[in-house]
Amino acid sequence: MSNHVLTIQTKNQPVVLERLLQVTRYRGFEVAGMEMKPMADFSGLLVTLSIVSDKPISLLTNQLNKLYDIEFLDCVESELTQAEAGSMRA
Amino acid sequence: MKGAELVIKLLEQKGVEHIFGYPGGAIMPIYDALYQSKVKHYLCRHEQGGAFSAIGYARSSGKVGVCMATSGPGATNLITSLADALLDSVPLVAITGQVSQAVMGTDAFQEVDVLGLSLAVTKHSFMVTDVTELEHTLNEAFTLAMSGRPGPVLVDIPKDVQLAEVQFKPRLVEDTATAQQEFLPAAALEQARLLIQNAKRPIAYIGGGVHMADAVAQLQDFLANSPMPSVTTLKAMGTVPPSNAYYLGMLGMHGTQAANHAVQQCDLLICLGARFDDRVTGKLAAFAPDAKVIHIDIDPAELHKLRRAECAMIGDLRELLPAMSVPTHCEDWLKHCLVMKQQHGWRYDHPGERIFAPLMLKQLSERLPDNSVVCCDVGQHQMWVAQHMSFSHPRNHLSSGGLGTMGFGLPAAIGAQLARPKDTVVTVSGDGSFMMNVQELGTIKRFRLPVKIVIVDNQRLGMVKQWQELFFNERYSETDLSDNPDFVSLAAAFAIPGHSISRKDEVLPALEAMFTWPGPYLLHVRIDETDNVWPLVPPGAANQDMLTEKAQ
Ligand SMILES: Cc1ncc(C[n+]2csc(CCOP(=O)(O)OP(=O)(O)O)c2C)c(N)n1
Numbered sequence: 001m002s003n004h005v006l007t008i009q010t011k012n013q014p015v016v017l018e019r020l021l022q023v024t025r026y027r028g029f030e031v032a033g034m035e036m037k038p039m040a041d042f043s044g045l046l047v048t049l050s051i052v053s054d055k056p057i058s059l060l061t062n063q064l065n066k067l068y069d070i071e072f073l074d075c076v077e078s079e080l081t082q083a084e085a086g087s088m089r090a
Numbered sequence: 091m092k093g094a095e096l097v098i099k100l101l102e103q104k105g106v107e108h109i110f111g112y113p114g115g116a117i118m119p120i121y122d123a124l125y126q127s128k129v130k131h132y133l134c135r136h137e138q139g140g141a142f143s144a145i146g147y148a149r150s151s152g153k154v155g156v157c158m159a160t161s162g163p164g165a166t167n168l169i170t171s172l173a174d175a176l177l178d179s180v181p182l183v184a185i186t187g188q189v190s191q192a193v194m195g196t197d198a199f200q201e202v203d204v205l206g207l208s209l210a211v212t213k214h215s216f217m218v219t220d221v222t223e224l225e226h227t228l229n230e231a232f233t234l235a236m237s238g239r240p241g242p243v244l245v246d247i248p249k250d251v252q253l254a255e256v257q258f259k260p261r262l263v264e265d266t267a268t269a270q271q272e273f274l275p276a277a278a279l280e281q282a283r284l285l286i287q288n289a290k291r292p293i294a295y296i297g298g299g300v301h302m303a304d305a306v307a308q309l310q311d312f313l314a315n316s317p318m319p320s321v322t323t324l325k326a327m328g329t330v331p332p333s334n335a336y337y338l339g340m341l342g343m344h345g346t347q348a349a350n351h352a353v354q355q356c357d358l359l360i361c362l363g364a365r366f367d368d369r370v371t372g373k374l375a376a377f378a379p380d381a382k383v384i385h386i387d388i389d390p391a392e393l394h395k396l397r398r399a400e401c402a403m404i405g406d407l408r409e410l411l412p413a414m415s416v417p418t419h420c421e422d423w424l425k426h427c428l429v430m431k432q433q434h435g436w437r438y439d440h441p442g443e444r445i446f447a448p449l450m451l452k453q454l455s456e457r458l459p460d461n462s463v464v465c466c467d468v469g470q471h472q473m474w475v476a477q478h479m480s481f482s483h484p485r486n487h488l489s490s491g492g493l494g495t496m497g498f499g500l501p502a503a504i505g506a507q508l509a510r511p512k513d514t515v516v517t518v519s520g521d522g523s524f525m526m527n528v529q530e531l532g533t534i535k536r537f538r539l540p541v542k543i544v545i546v547d548n549q550r551l552g553m554v555k556q557w558q559e560l561f562f563n564e565r566y567s568e569t570d571l572s573d574n575p576d577f578v579s580l581a582a583a584f585a586i587p588g589h590s591i592s593r594k595d596e597v598l599p600a601l602e603a604m605f606t607w608p609g610p611y612l613l614h615v616r617i618d619e620t621d622n623v624w625p626l627v628p629p630g631a632a633n634q635d636m637l638t639e640k641a642q
Contacts, residue, residue: 056394066391
């Protein structure tokens with residue numbers, strides 16, 4: 001199991017969250033936490049996803065990067081322990 | 091002008107000549123704008139058929155296919171075809187009408203969340219909420235459908251947007267995207283050349299990405315300059331000409347023995363525009379076990395997805411292939427592959443009077459004029475087409491690969507015939523698959539399309555029956571079609587002549603009659619229900635463990 005935090009900047013489209021979550025679920029990754037806020041000038045959204053998985057994270061980031069609505073994606077391995085990830089899920 | 095008129099004007103401006111669709115309430119303004127326009131619309135008899143025709147059009151021509159449907163049931167009927175286009179990377183633009191925004195979200199008549207439904211089956215989908223965005227969105231849809239790894243794009247247009255007034259200045263000159271300067275990955279290319287030079291047993295594993303990148307000529311040059319055996323996926327058949335001595339045919343579950351053994355034995359696997367699909371690899375962990383891998387694709391998400399590559403490159407095959415060409419040093423391996431190819435050649439000396447489908451399809455292939463298009467459906471007949479017919483270009487073989495969608499063949503043939511009116515178009519179907527979009531006979535009749543239809547009738551859902559026989563203790567659950575309609579009479583109801591045959595000696599005269607008839611024609615070919623497709627890699631087995639007919 002590994003934990004990653006994805007910071008994603010997207011176009012300001014209502015469907016964007018569905019797309020992110022659909023791809024994440026379909027590619028077999030679990031969302032342990034999520035935060036979203038519009039950018040200061042409302043030109044886009046800033047989404048932070050905490051992802052737990054036993055697969056290489058690139059299998060997800062490569063797919064997310066292909067999404068038309070995604071402008072920028074940054075991925076860092078997070079310090080979360082598995083127990084913390086578990087409690088986030090609870 | 092109104093938004094609806096803008097849609098049609100923009101299609102005209104983009105040089106779209108043919109579109110496929112079916113009208114209904116929420117798309118009526120666009121159909122009104124279409125009336126007497128330069129864009130020729132082909133009324134199909136089911137939206138799934140219309141979208142498959144657009145796919146056949148796109149795949150046989152290399153252009154974007156366009157289809158239209160109304161909201162609700164019209165749009166839901168497109169879903170299977172969108173999924174087909176996604177899995178086979180076909181450039182398709184689907185335009186759907188949607189209920190007006192004023193009633194959206196109220197469960198209005200024929201309202202379905204098409205944007206939501208489309209997420210999993212498109213490369214991208216748009217909903218246009220303001221008429222001022224319509225032109226840009228449609229332009230983006232066409233660009234996206236064709237660029238990078240091609241795919242289906244859906245544009246959902248609410249009725250109020252279709253009816254809203256908008257300014258539109260037709261442009262005389264098409265916007266041409268400025269060619270991007272590609273930087274070749276020098277280090278990876280150097281590594282690839284070294285791997286190729288040092289390999290004792292290299293092989294090229296060729297997928298649909300090669301012809302979609304328009305790199306067929308570069309591939310053929312590469313194989314000439316760096317001689318090595320090659321194998322293709324179902325989608326890439328025709329990329330290597332059958333005259334190439336070291337071409338071993340299709341690999342995978344129903345691939346040739348030579349192709350599968352060679353891949354299992356190779357020490358360098360050069361994967362070009364292919365994606366290690368499970369129907370290709372069999373047991374993944376045992377696929378090409380001794381091979382280092384060079385993998386090139388336009389889609390970064392395919393690299394390392396299922397198999398780690400020693401050398402991975404994202405980019406344009408037209409540039410990368412010439413840069414990879416180096417002499418190979420594998421004479422013994424080439425000889426070995428030639429021997430395997432000879433040893434495991436197909437046999438057509440089938441005893442008895444009844445028709446042996448592989449031989450019939452070989453005869454059909456030999457009788458076809460050059461540059462004909464062959465479409466097929468899904469099942470045993472599809473695999474026999476891939477095994478026993480030869481193709482001079484991948485655009486001449488339209489087969490639903492990734493999704494394996496029964497009902498693909500007949501409407502795809504309609505699209506291909508319209509894209510290539512001068513070429514002969516044949517669809518080879520099974521008795522099961524044919525009935526899935528049989529209504530499109532009405533489209534053939536209306537537009538007098540000279541599509542030749544060959545039905546390989548085993549009175550069974552043959553491929554499923556074959557698995558039941560081999561892997562489910564001969565428990566034939568729901569695969570009997572012995573009460574099929576009389577296919578020749580069915581065609582006659584659409585003014586399409588036909589003929590039924592069941593003996594080997596009838597095949598050649600029947601093919602002659604079909605091809606000398608100027609219009610559409612249906613040839614009904616009865617075969618034995620017990621015939622199966624060989625060889626076969628059982629599910630979960632490694633590709634060297636193919637079952638063959640003799641072994642049964
Ligand atoms: C739409 C759809 N439904 C079900 C299947 C599963 N399936 C695969 S092959 C097959 C049998 C096809 O029968 P037929 O068209 O008669 O061809 P045959 O195998 O007999 O040549 C079925 C049901 C499918 N591929 N597509």
